[in-house]
Amino acid sequence: MACMDLEMANEFRNLLDRDDLPEMIMEYDTTFNLGNYYVSWITFRFTEFMETEYSPMPTIGLACLIHLKKLQSSHEYFWNMVKEEIPEIASSKKLLICTDQEAAIVNAIERYVFPNIPRARCHIHAWKDQKMKLRSLGISSRSELAKYRSHFYELLHQKSYIEYCAVFRSFQRNSMNTEFATYFEKHIHPDMNSMGIWSLERYNVNYLLLTNRSESFNALLKRRFVKTRAYAEDEMILGSYEIVRRQLLRIKRARFGLGENWLLRRHLQHLYKLTDNTELGNIAICEEMDSIHIEEGKETEMVKYTICKMIS
Template identity: 30%
Template sequence: MLQSIVYTTRFTPLSKQEVLALLENPKDEMISTLPAINPNHGDVYLYSYKGRPEAKKDWRADQLRWVHKGVHSLPKKNPTIVKTYHQRIICGMREKFYRYGYESTDERVRMVVVHYLSGCTRGIVDRYPQCSDDGTLPSLLENIDSSRNGFKIETVDASNFHVQLPESVGQISHKMKNVRTKRKMSREDLYGVYDLHFALDNFIRNLILMPEFIIVVSLPEIVNLYNEVCSINQHQLLSYDTTFRLGEYFVSPIVFKCPFFEEQPSIPLAAMISDNRSIDVHKIFFRAMNDITVNFDCSDVRLVTDREWTMTSALDSVIRNIKHVFRWDHILKDVGSWLTTHKHRAAKLDYLTHIRQLLDSDSEEDFQRLYEGYLKEWSQPFVLYFEENIKYDILHKSGKWLLNELGIYTSDIGVTSNVSESMNALLKRLTAWKDVNLEQMVLALYFLQTFYLKEVLRGRCGTGNYRLREEYVHLAMDSASVVFNDDYFYLTPDDIIAFLENKSWNLTQNVDS
């Protein structure tokens, strides 16, 4: 039940011990799940967002305007409480009325003690809700951002309805308009991609407009190369570990290693362009990969990804046989971010070393032995974080003993970084652009695949940068017998950037020419 209720009244500041007592032994019937309503001098609220992580900051939306005054850790060494200060503003003037928010550093405590104090005894007299900085619940705004079919406000009775309402109808209308505008594909984008479907024969494999917007691209000759690799090589390593943000869209490439050459180049097999990263989007892409190739969802394929939840959930629900693993650097990056955010900077290096040693365990038993020792050194919040977010992924997706069984372990780093450097660099350079359109994205991916196709053919002819390995010399080709498709443009990654920067070109016409 949603409610806003004064827990107690206190006209002097709360001590750290008093705050901890409130958080550790709360009276359930006095807990608030909505921001304060008409708060007065001395009012103490115990706000809970248990089961509602999106509502963590909703306690601030009390319909008053505040200026942030700072954050303090109590005590400074090994803090247990984080105290946030705000001072009230009325029409630009600072009043002697303050709001203090107390939060535990223990993530399991999903409550906030909110205390209102005045520098005078009159409390709050003048109210200007139209001046509110925190007038709309942050969770409501987040709901609008992620919603496709509007939103709803859950309420109980008229006494607390106004703190759940948006600050103004105009604010929500503007917010929803922005969300729709971001998701709407322009007419030029649609026509441009549709034209490219005919200009680039069989390159655009899927073009879905609704309910999800998705483009799946893959060069047929690259797919044939991948199928040839799978037919000759027992195990195949794929990578789907990076999603690039280009303008208003996301680009998610799948890359495979070509073992024919000494350099073992990483080659883009396919890519998806989408307007979001939902589970349904990834499911569509994985199903498309099953249709595009004959050797995707099989036990001989090892797929390396990052730990993006929507991606891994879609993979687990659609793909049954592929061997799915995580890269170590993603796990270490996530742990490092948590340590920095949760004031564990002093112990960051030691904790990261511990995680790396757990990843590099020779067996599950070795992992368990190390883990039991580290439990004595780690803080309780970090133990909770590790058990809820990291432990399973090491035991089932990343441990050295698992990677060794799959034949993909590389000393000290886990799985070899297998994203093509040139492809990675190209897409990262594109991310700096704010006006990348769909037509440019499709062409960039097309040119990238034709570049790798030509490099592979040159390598098999003994004239390129790739050298055939001794066990694959039977795959050598006579350059006189190789005919390059006249419809293809062969551009290096640097050429692709230069091509896309030339805004005066009619891109579709140049492909056809």
């Protein structure tokens, strides 16, 4: 089952390929403990707001997939639904998709749905893959793993791809297990130029990407769905609808500086001035109406979602 709030889709569409905003990042991650199924969310950075140490750019939920098995066909179906609703993604020149290295996800996105959109690999998942390989080679002591982890993150924090290559060759010659060095060159090195900090400046990002930066979004899921594996699909849909509608209200409030810590970019602030009480009243009405609809849980309000059949 695939769900997307069409108003949020329109907000996303309005951020694409803007010359006055940083390039966009979408993230795709799967959570396992909400029900007897998987829930995969597409989230995105809302680039109208600034990225600061104390006020990070918000991560917003765009669409979710409820699926029983982790199949490539399920991810293809879902991403094709997103493509149908937001066809502008396919031709975007200022978009990056961050995922883990799960073959079903990578193949669905890169080969069949958005072959022309660059993809970055989550560094946490990349390190987990390396740690598994090291242990298979008998390198499992805490100090040895810490050394390899330190090397990996030192490589990621180089200032350029050229500097990364030079440091990698040094590690390869002097401190890497030969078999692991071969593994790294084949399975990790090809993704380093999209994972490294040097490659992320164009997205107004000065830290490494991870799919669970949607962790800030996953935290919303965990607060909404507090019981482990206890929710039916209809409860998941309604709860997800609630989260996305709340985020839409937060966006509207933050644009006008009303009680949110998301900081609107300076050059956009003149567009959202409360010159009278009209806009404030509109926000209050939207908030009240959404609260009523969410509390009542009416199926009729779910027309704002694109609801598709359950995928096995």
